[in-house]
Amino acid sequence: MSDRYLNLVNSPLGSAVASRVGLPQPAKLRRYAGGDPLLPGPALLGATGGKPAAALRKLLTGAGAEVVDTLGEGERVAAAVLDARSVAAPADLGALRDFLAPAVKGLQANGRVLVLGRLPDGKSVTADATRQALDGIVRSLAKELRRGATANLLWVENEASLxxxxxxxxxxxxxxxxxxxxxxxxxxxxxxxxxxQPLAGKTALVTGAARGIGAAIAGVLARDGAKVIAADLTQAGETLAKVANRLGGSALHLDVAAADAPPRLLDHLAAHTDGLDILIHNAGITRDKLMANMKPEQWDSVLAVNLESQLRINDALLGSDQLNPQARVVCLSSTTGLSGNRGQTNYGATKAGVIGLVRSSAAAFAKHGASTINAIAPGFIDTEMTAKMPLATREVARRLSSLQQAGLPIDVAEATAWLASPGAGGVNGQVLRVCGQNLVGA
Ligand SMILES: NC(=O)c1ccc[n+]([C@@H]2O[C@H](COP(=O)([O-])OP(=O)(O)OC[C@H]3O[C@@H](n4cnc5c(N)ncnc54)[C@H](O)[C@@H]3O)[C@@H](O)[C@H]2O)c1
Structure with a gap:
């Protein structure tokens, strides 16, 4: 479902009209295409309380960034990276303003602001308050940035995943x-x-892979080198086979909510793989109704597919010899699970439940050969699910984020692939929103 408004305001006439009457002007986002450099311009690097650490500079240049330390009058950068791990008192936060104010002015379209901080650790109230302040700065700055630029915060407790x-x-x-x-x-x-090819040699299974977000995830995991098992309902047969064939993977008919889903999955893994490295719990359904009108079957089916299946499959895998060490599990939640949504008490229950599942089982996965489990909470993503919404509601929902547009399945897929990669081993038990910073809710 193409975003006609976005295309219109990115035409010369549309842009002039939107700007004159004060309409939202969503930018065409910079999305990764094979062979792209890390950044389309230099990265400005700074640090509070001294010079940027050599290790950070090395990581940036090693990833292909051209790093600059100063921004001359009229110069532009594709990213601004600020190491703010040293802040310990409110007065230290002025250094963020000193760095960010000119950096934001010089940021190219689709630029990136990345702030590195330390988590509050309970040792000093002043230091903790100051560290936490970084979160407020980054979230507020993200709401100010325009032209597709984003701002995010990395709490760096350990540099292994940096x-x-x-x-x-x-x-x-x-x-x-x-x-x-x-x-x-x-x-x-x-x-x-x-x-x-960060996933070379890995076996990945994606549930609900026949279409939408699941098909996009399967595609990106295959692009990154994984051997993909695309699983979906028997009814999805032909479209599922097409997805699997396109990726050089295999198809598995699996109703994740069926009572025998966990043993069938284990049997399949034992017969066809050397164990599972990556599991993406993506299959999900909606049966929206206001609570007053909610039928038991609408409640039960959503609970069974979106939450109970994940609990049962994870338990079976952890209790088997089919989950390899350093496995990565990514569970699809939703911003509805964080902020709620009218007509979605059943869906909201499952998507918040997935967050509870991930937080509560992180330690068990870590014990299983340093494996991880995380959740992705997509916001409004253009798929067949959201295409069914009335036009006006969809248009409004699309604009209600800092990026003023809906996300695409590929955006969820890229985030999933990062969490599924070996290099994300230090991220465990967390929820990552892929929502363009929805303005509604948390
Ligand atoms: N589209 C969005 O805006 C959005 C937002 C937040 C979260 N999500 C979540 O992302 C996931 C994918 O969403 P989507 O928009 O691509 O949905 P979709 O309806 O387009 O695709 C879901 C897929 O899951 C499969 N499926 C359904 N029940 C199944 C079962 N019992 N066993 C196996 N497969 C089953 C379907 O056949 C389908 O192929 C879901 O968990 C959804 O809740 C989507």
């Missing part, structure tokens, strides 16, 4: 991730031999 995180957040792969904090903790996060 390289992979920089490559994701500075590239076009993070186009629809905006105003988000992510904790980079301890974990096994080996660099791949080839950054263009």
């Amino acid at each position: 390289g992979a995180a920089l490559r994701f957040f500075l590239s076009g792969k993070s186009a629809y991730v905006d105003g988000q904090p992510v904790v980079l903790g301890a974990g096994t996060a080996p660099d791949p031999t080839d950054w263009d």
Whole structure:
């Protein structure tokens, strides 16, 4: 479902009219295409309280960024990276203003602002308040940026996952991730031999892979080198086969809500693979009704597909020998699970439930050979699910984010692929919103 308004305001006449009458002017987002450089221009690097760390500079240049330390009058940069890990008192925060004010003025369209901080740790109230302030600065700045630019915050507790995180957040792969904090903790996060094929040698299974977000995820995992098992309902047969064939993967008919889904999955893995490295719980349904009109079957089916299936499959995998060490599990949640949505108490239950699942099982996955489990919470994404919405509602929903447009399935897929990669080993038990910073809700 193409966004006609976005195309219109990106034409010379449409842009002039929108600007004159004060209509939203969403930008065409910079999305990753094979072979793209990390950034289409230099990255300005700074640090609070001294010089930027040599290790950070090395990670940036190693990822292909041209790093500059100053911004001359009229010069423009594709990214501004500020290491703010040293802030400890409110007065230190002035250094963020000193760096960010000119950097934001010199930011190219689709630019990236990335702030590195330390998590509050309970040792000093003043330091914790100051560290937490970074979150407010980044979220507010993200709402000010225009022309497709984004701002995000990395809480760097451990640098093992920093390289992979920089490559994701500075590239076009993070186009629809905006105003988000992510904790980079301890974990096994080996660099791949080839950054263009970080999933080489991995076996991945994606549920609900016949269309929409699931098909896009399967595509990106295959692009990144994984051998993909595309799973979906038997009814999805032909479209599922097409997806699997296109990716050189295999198709599996699996109703994730069926009582025998976990043993069938384990049997399939035992017969056809050397164990599973990546599992994407993407299958999901909606049966929207106001609570007053909600029928038991509408309640039960959504609970069964969106939440109970994930719980049962994870339990079976953890209790088997079919889940390889350093496995990556990514569960599809939704911003509805964070902020609620009218008519979606059943769906909201499952999507918040997935967040509880991920947080509560992170330790068990870490124990399983340093594996991880995380959730992705997409906002408004253009798919067949959202195409069914009335036109006016869809138009409004599209504009209600800092990026003033809907995301695409590829945006969710890129974020999923990052969390599924070996380099994201320090990210565990977290929720990443891929929502263009929805203005409604949390
Ligand atoms: N589209 C959005 O805006 C949006 C926003 C937030 C979250 N999500 C979540 O992302 C995921 C994918 O959404 P989508 O928009 O691509 O949906 P979609 O309806 O286009 O595709 C869902 C796929 O899951 C499959 N499926 C349904 N029940 C299944 C079952 N029991 N077993 C196996 N497969 C099953 C369907 O056949 C279909 O191929 C869902 O979990 C959804 O809740 C979507």
